[in-house]
Amino acid sequence: MTSLVLFYLAGTLTLGGAVGVVGTRNIVHAALFLLASLMGVAGIYLLVFAEFLALVQVLIYGGAIVIVVLFALMLTRLQEFRGSMENRQWPVAVVAAVVLFGVIAAAIVRTGTPAGLERQGPGVQDIGTALFTQWAIPFEVASVLLLVALIGAIVIARAGGRD
Amino acid sequence: MKGLDLLFVAVQILGLLTALSVVVLSLVWFERKILGRIQRRMGPMRVGFHGVLQPVADAVKLILKEDVVPGLADKAVFWVAPLLVFAPSFIIWITIPLARDVVIRNMPMGLLFIIAVSVLGIVGLILAGWSSANKYAILGGLRSAAQLVSYEIPVIMAVVAVAMLAQSMDLVAIAQAQRAIPYAVLQPLGLAIFLTAGIAEVGRTPFDIYFAESEIVGGPFVEYSGAHWAVFFLAEYINTFAIGALVAVLYLGGWVFPLMPDIWWLGFLWVVAKTYLVVFVMFWFRGTFPRLRVDQLMSFSWKLLIPLSFLNIGITAVYLFYGLPKWSLTALSLVVTFAVGYGIYRQFMWPAKATAAERLARARAYRRTEVPDAR
Numbered sequence: 001m002t003s004l005v006l007f008y009l010a011g012t013l014t015l016g017g018a019v020g021v022v023g024t025r026n027i028v029h030a031a032l033f034l035l036a037s038l039m040g041v042a043g044i045y046l047l048v049f050a051e052f053l054a055l056v057q058v059l060i061y062g063g064a065i066v067i068v069v070l071f072a073l074m075l076t077r078l079q080e081f082r083g084s085m086e087n088r089q090w091p092v093a094v095v096a097a098v099v100l101f102g103v104i105a106a107a108i109v110r111t112g113t114p115a116g117l118e119r120q121g122p123g124v125q126d127i128g129t130a131l132f133t134q135w136a137i138p139f140e141v142a143s144v145l146l147l148v149a150l151i152g153a154i155v156i157a158r159a160g161g162r163d
Numbered sequence: 164m165k166g167l168d169l170l171f172v173a174v175q176i177l178g179l180l181t182a183l184s185v186v187v188l189s190l191v192w193f194e195r196k197i198l199g200r201i202q203r204r205m206g207p208m209r210v211g212f213h214g215v216l217q218p219v220a221d222a223v224k225l226i227l228k229e230d231v232v233p234g235l236a237d238k239a240v241f242w243v244a245p246l247l248v249f250a251p252s253f254i255i256w257i258t259i260p261l262a263r264d265v266v267i268r269n270m271p272m273g274l275l276f277i278i279a280v281s282v283l284g285i286v287g288l289i290l291a292g293w294s295s296a297n298k299y300a301i302l303g304g305l306r307s308a309a310q311l312v313s314y315e316i317p318v319i320m321a322v323v324a325v326a327m328l329a330q331s332m333d334l335v336a337i338a339q340a341q342r343a344i345p346y347a348v349l350q351p352l353g354l355a356i357f358l359t360a361g362i363a364e365v366g367r368t369p370f371d372i373y374f375a376e377s378e379i380v381g382g383p384f385v386e387y388s389g390a391h392w393a394v395f396f397l398a399e400y401i402n403t404f405a406i407g408a409l410v411a412v413l414y415l416g417g418w419v420f421p422l423m424p425d426i427w428w429l430g431f432l433w434v435v436a437k438t439y440l441v442v443f444v445m446f447w448f449r450g451t452f453p454r455l456r457v458d459q460l461m462s463f464s465w466k467l468l469i470p471l472s473f474l475n476i477g478i479t480a481v482y483l484f485y486g487l488p489k490w491s492l493t494a495l496s497l498v499v500t501f502a503v504g505y506g507i508y509r510q511f512m513w514p515a516k517a518t519a520a521e522r523l524a525r526a527r528a529y530r531r532t533e534v535p536d537a538r
Contacts (some may be wrong), residue, residue: 028293032240035286051272055279063282063315070289072310074301124272124332 007047014040028073035066052127175267179256187400191218193439194446200449222393233296240294245387245394247287251280252398252405259408260335262430273334274322277409281364284398285311288373291395292383303382306457307373310363313464314370317360320472321353324479325413345416349489350534352475352496354414355504356468358441361406363464365399368449372460403442411437418500446523472502473488 017037040060045054168384199206207214260266294306329337363370374382482492
């Protein structure tokens, strides 16, 4: 009963935040709505006992991504926001969003619920072991990708500076 | 039963809020007294015995003050921002233990929870700066984002090394593992990184770049007054106390260190005493060190603290992997800490020891590189 109420609360936060992101005209408000939506998703993770995923969601999305978005917005002028809110590519965005929704929904429907409902999500140690034994190569590939992005950012930043 | 549980949780949260408010009042008094003593003053003396009631008088004054909202401010965001700063600083206390059983809810991922939730406060600071419609506030918001994101990394990396030693992210388990030897002895480097970066995270004085009064007149808080400003103030002191409590639990052996008996109130008092000791060191820093410049602040984190925190993880990993004796970790960590400390000392002392000719030469070299068209 309590978890059902909490589920509806988290769901309302997620969907309401998402509607707010696309509905508002003010881009800083949109970032704030995005934060609310991402926190709602973290709440849903908590309700299905995926504590690690929920905390990483708060740390990466709430902490890092929203802060970087806001930081970038602070560096631009308020007048420049107006133009960026009137985007003519929105029909393409609608198609992309619907297709993505379809793919995810199909994946969820096809997976089905496991027979024994687990009340305890995997702990940090299970995730760490899996990441460094079974999934070691994808993990290393992802870290190389991040390293390339880091070096690329530094190269671009330096190119615009002195010369 | 459910209703009773909810009531119990509500009572606990109210109790926590009350306790933290009292702690904040005590910290304000403590800080003013210590700063006063450092500067050969008495500190507050008039209200109550040695001024103990001064913070209460200040709090009443703050609440009675008019709460001004700037005309051009974004009202909704202006109202939400203080709460976004306060809520994380309060929520992390759910899982900080002050004795083995004196904790609202101990979690197996307590460390990750504290790190993840405390990051959210940065959003509030940026939004406070933006919504005030004030250029100093926006500068402060930018500075706070840059500073807090940079110093978040050494905090996380220092804490990772502690979790490696304890083989756990559970704060109670980490504290219990330090019964004979606290991690401050095994990882002095980790303690130095955590304390430095922690002070920067709460924006205390050598690192109070983002609200530096003499540069940007209060940063994101310029336009806030009355009760709204009090909420920011409360969050800052609660965070200071949280850093103190975390140092006490993660590095100073919490309630068990010098082979303490297992009595809850004794452990509780011991942790509180250790926390106040750490907080005293933070106030002492405030009275001693000058404020850094913005560029110095960023390079201090990215070029010194972050590489050092990785080195700390590397040393700990080698120690754990090869099962080396404990003294080797202590010795290695101490050598690195003192080498870096000596380097920083030389850097700080350079202007005092350099001759006038050296200083002139350096200033000229600096001008030539920074201003290409200067003759």
